[in-house]
Each structure stands twice: as structure tokens, then as C-alpha cells.
Amino acid sequence: MPVAHETLLEIDLTALAHNYHYLRSKVESNVKFMGVVKASGYGSDVVGIARKLKELGADYVAVAYISEGIALREAGIELPIMVFHPQSANYESLVEYCLEPSLYSDFVLKEFISTAEKLNQKNFPVHLKFNTGMNRLGLSEEEVEMVTGRLNATNSVKAASVFSHLSASEDWREREFTLQQIHTFQRIAIRLFDQLKYEPLLHICNTSGIINYPEAAFDMVRSGIGLYGYGNEKSEDEKLKPVATLKTIISQIHHIKKGDSVGYNRAFTAEKPTKTATLPIGYADGIKREYGNGTIGVFIGGKYAPIIGNVCMDMIMTDVTDIDCKEGDEVIVFGGPQRATDFAEAGNTISYELITGISQRVKRVLIEH
Incomplete structure (x- = not known):
């Protein structure tokens, strides 16, 4: 799959075909x-x-x-x-x-x-x-x-x-x-x-x-x-393939000293020296404030990076202290290692609300393989 160079929603038509055929197989051909x-x-x-x-x-x-x-x-x-x-x-x-x-x-x-x-x-x-x-x-x-x-x-x-x-x-x-x-x-x-x-x-x-x-x-x-790609229960989720993967990139990396704060209202204060990554996605894109302050995270280089501080309109900040990463690297918000179901449940909602709430300003890219 192509590597993201901006915030985008990747839509996998091959996954759609898999889900269609799986659901079709549950009923008679007529x-x-x-x-x-x-x-x-x-x-x-x-x-x-x-x-x-x-x-x-x-x-x-x-x-x-x-x-x-x-x-x-x-x-x-x-x-x-x-x-x-x-x-x-x-x-x-x-x-x-x-x-x-x-x-x-x-x-x-x-x-x-x-x-x-x-x-x-x-x-x-x-x-x-x-x-x-x-x-x-x-x-x-x-x-x-x-x-x-x-x-x-x-x-x-x-x-x-x-x-x-x-x-x-x-x-x-x-x-x-x-x-x-x-x-x-x-x-x-x-x-x-x-x-x-x-x-x-x-x-x-x-x-x-x-x-x-x-x-x-x-x-x-x-x-x-x-x-x-979602079957309303985990056993069925495993038989389906999520069609949408929300990707973004690292805009900037900061090295925060112990006692320094991050973001609006100083909602996060570093208890130790911390490396953070700022991402160009926020609640105007559908990642609501409920997901901030360690509620859930994203994946960078296959490793989990919790969201820290308050989610902003156009940005979120993540803790990447233990992740080898650099500015411009791809970030997976949901899809791939983390289903939309898991992300949504952390924010006390459902996959329907999360995926339908991704703003139209997020670029859509169709892929098939």
C-alpha cells in the first residue's frame, strides 16, 4: 500500500469485495x-x-x-x-x-x-x-x-x-x-x-x-x-476486512523537559523528559476531544503512541518517547493494527459514528490490489 505524505482516508476496494462475498455467502444465491x-x-x-x-x-x-x-x-x-x-x-x-x-x-x-x-x-x-x-x-x-x-x-x-x-x-x-x-x-x-x-x-x-x-x-x-468491515461483534469482525484506513504524518517532533506542558489548558505535563510528535489531524477532521489525554493512541512504525493533551481543531500530539521516528513519517490512526471499533470504544462510541464522522476535508484515496 502507498505510504501517506498527508492526512488521508485510504479506501480499499479489495476489502470491500471480500466483505461483499462473505456476506453474500450467508444467504441463498437467489x-x-x-x-x-x-x-x-x-x-x-x-x-x-x-x-x-x-x-x-x-x-x-x-x-x-x-x-x-x-x-x-x-x-x-x-x-x-x-x-x-x-x-x-x-x-x-x-x-x-x-x-x-x-x-x-x-x-x-x-x-x-x-x-x-x-x-x-x-x-x-x-x-x-x-x-x-x-x-x-x-x-x-x-x-x-x-x-x-x-x-x-x-x-x-x-x-x-x-x-x-x-x-x-x-x-x-x-x-x-x-x-x-x-x-x-x-x-x-x-x-x-x-x-x-x-x-x-x-x-x-x-x-x-x-x-x-x-x-x-x-x-x-x-x-x-x-x-x-465491521460485524457488530468481535468474532465477525475477524472475518471481515476494514475498508477504510485513516493515515496522517508527523509534522513536528518536540523534546519536552520534565515539568513542561503540552497543548491547550496545559492538559499534559511531562513527568520526565518526553519526546512528542504533532500530527496534522484534529477534531475538525473527526478525531474528537474525547480521544485526548491518553484515552487512545495511534501507530507509528508499528508501535503504539498515546495521544497526549487535549485534541486541537487541526492537530493532536502524541508521546513517541520510545519510538524511533522522524518528521514526515506515516501514522496510522485506525485501520491496520487498530480497528475503528477499538478506537471508537475508547471514546465511548461506536464504529459507525467514528467512520461517518471523518471530515470531507480529509482526502479520500481509492486503492485496489
């Missing part, structure tokens, strides 16, 4: 696969990820908002794109760019049908989201007749899929609740199929659902975090 690329491809490079997923054989990609889908279309992505959380103010743009909305309430269902009819659409594909226990977005089981009544009364839209979202598929202590969600979803699907007179695709499994409940794969599965 089950469709939706790759979730919202939040800039979980903080990576959404266009590069989407192109690779198409090459790998993914059937769909999914984003959170209409603007994300438009950006993919303008970059030439031709795969079907599902929008999880569309807003009615942008429905005309959604239709223009051939994006497929999740319709999760009576309000959005009525609004989208109205827009589709106004634009003279026929059988425009939509996805019906039902709430089976997440209690975030979704139609209720009691609304099945309302939904089918509205769909049967128009030819402007047609349900491409019916789906729900598992709340705790990674947690075996919640297995009974997860199975209850799956059974509720099956019950909803049977009623929908009977009243619609056709059978949309069914999907409920997220990454942990694919791994822990492959029997609930139905017609399609959705994977987000798993594609990027």
Missing part, C-alpha cells in the same frame, strides 16, 4: 443484495463504493436522503437507488432522477401518490416500510388495509418491496424480540400479498440480521456496516 451507501458511503467515497458494488453484482444501493441519490445519479451510477428517508418537498426531483422512495406513513404515501399522478407516472417503484418494533419510522400493522387501498386505487405507483428494520439483531439477549419482529413482518406480508394481488420483494435483514438470522433473508438483504 436472494438480492442491497448495499447501503448513505452518509458518503459510511464516511468513505460513495461513488467509488457504489461503482464497485455494481461491479460485484449488487442489485440495489440505498441512501438516506434524496440529495445523496441525486449525487450518485449525476456521477453516473445506474443501479436502482432506494431512499430511506425522503422528504415530500423533494419528490419531484426524486422522480426526475429515478430514485425509489421508502414510504413510511400515510402522509408520505398520499403525498407521493399525488406527485406521481401529477407527473403522469405509471407503476413508479416504491418501498413500503412497516414498523415492527424499532418505533422510529414505519407504517403500523393496523394500516395494511389503508395502504393496499391507496395502492389499488392508482396505477401511478407500485410496491417494489415491503421492508422493516431489526432493532437488535446483533444482541443474542434480544433474540426473542428479534424473532417477534420477524414474525410480525411475515404476518404483515401475508395480508399485503393477499390484498395487492401481487408479491413485492420482502426484506428485513441488516448486517447482523444476515449473520445471525439468515433464515429471515426473504427476497433481499441490506448491508451497511458489514460492507465496510
Whole structure:
């Protein structure tokens, strides 16, 4: 892999392919696969990820908002794109760019049908989201007749899929609740199929659902975090390969005397002569203040260097007293010897928040090997 000469996020498409094939192997070959690329491809490079997923054989990609889908279309992505959380103010743009909305309430269902009819659409594909226990977005089981009544009364839209979202598929202590969600979803699907007179695709499994409940794969599965190398538990992490590696360099080395302080608020005071390395990355890049003052460290020349003092907006300082290093040397923040999961847990958060929070001012570099 190339050596970094600046702060960058290295995105390994070979690792993405490994993760895709691993997750694909968990379900039957006839089950469709939706790759979730919202939040800039979980903080990576959404266009590069989407192109690779198409090459790998993914059937769909999914984003959170209409603007994300438009950006993919303008970059030439031709795969079907599902929008999880569309807003009615942008429905005309959604239709223009051939994006497929999740319709999760009576309000959005009525609004989208109205827009589709106004634009003279026929059988425009939509996805019906039902709430089976997440209690975030979704139609209720009691609304099945309302939904089918509205769909049967128009030819402007047609349900491409019916789906729900598992709340705790990674947690075996919640297995009974997860199975209850799956059974509720099956019950909803049977009623929908009977009243619609056709059978949309069914999907409920997220990454942990694919791994822990492959029997609930139905017609399609959705994977987000798993594609990027994280399986929500350490045993699965070992079978996946992190796609993103955050790298930077040493800007300057200081030799600090005993009693001297480092950084804002003098948060670190040397108890002995100390060698420090200043790195050009900080909380404006996504490395939050929670990671300072020895909470976690980085790797320089394969050796661990704890972050000392407060994290600054554009810089962090590390203790490299026992590391043979020089200005310009490469630094691994996460990826390689330290997974984003480990880094995030030190800051009392999760890998999702860490990787999606890497600022867009950090250069993205795609690699494949």
C-alpha cells in the first residue's frame, strides 16, 4: 500500500469485495443484495463504493436522503437507488432522477401518490416500510388495509418491496424480540400479498440480521456496516476486512523537559523528559476531544503512541518517547493494527459514528490490489 505524505482516508476496494462475498455467502444465491451507501458511503467515497458494488453484482444501493441519490445519479451510477428517508418537498426531483422512495406513513404515501399522478407516472417503484418494533419510522400493522387501498386505487405507483428494520439483531439477549419482529413482518406480508394481488420483494435483514438470522433473508438483504468491515461483534469482525484506513504524518517532533506542558489548558505535563510528535489531524477532521489525554493512541512504525493533551481543531500530539521516528513519517490512526471499533470504544462510541464522522476535508484515496 502507498505510504501517506498527508492526512488521508485510504479506501480499499479489495476489502470491500471480500466483505461483499462473505456476506453474500450467508444467504441463498437467489436472494438480492442491497448495499447501503448513505452518509458518503459510511464516511468513505460513495461513488467509488457504489461503482464497485455494481461491479460485484449488487442489485440495489440505498441512501438516506434524496440529495445523496441525486449525487450518485449525476456521477453516473445506474443501479436502482432506494431512499430511506425522503422528504415530500423533494419528490419531484426524486422522480426526475429515478430514485425509489421508502414510504413510511400515510402522509408520505398520499403525498407521493399525488406527485406521481401529477407527473403522469405509471407503476413508479416504491418501498413500503412497516414498523415492527424499532418505533422510529414505519407504517403500523393496523394500516395494511389503508395502504393496499391507496395502492389499488392508482396505477401511478407500485410496491417494489415491503421492508422493516431489526432493532437488535446483533444482541443474542434480544433474540426473542428479534424473532417477534420477524414474525410480525411475515404476518404483515401475508395480508399485503393477499390484498395487492401481487408479491413485492420482502426484506428485513441488516448486517447482523444476515449473520445471525439468515433464515429471515426473504427476497433481499441490506448491508451497511458489514460492507465496510465491521460485524457488530468481535468474532465477525475477524472475518471481515476494514475498508477504510485513516493515515496522517508527523509534522513536528518536540523534546519536552520534565515539568513542561503540552497543548491547550496545559492538559499534559511531562513527568520526565518526553519526546512528542504533532500530527496534522484534529477534531475538525473527526478525531474528537474525547480521544485526548491518553484515552487512545495511534501507530507509528508499528508501535503504539498515546495521544497526549487535549485534541486541537487541526492537530493532536502524541508521546513517541520510545519510538524511533522522524518528521514526515506515516501514522496510522485506525485501520491496520487498530480497528475503528477499538478506537471508537475508547471514546465511548461506536464504529459507525467514528467512520461517518471523518471530515470531507480529509482526502479520500481509492486503492485496489
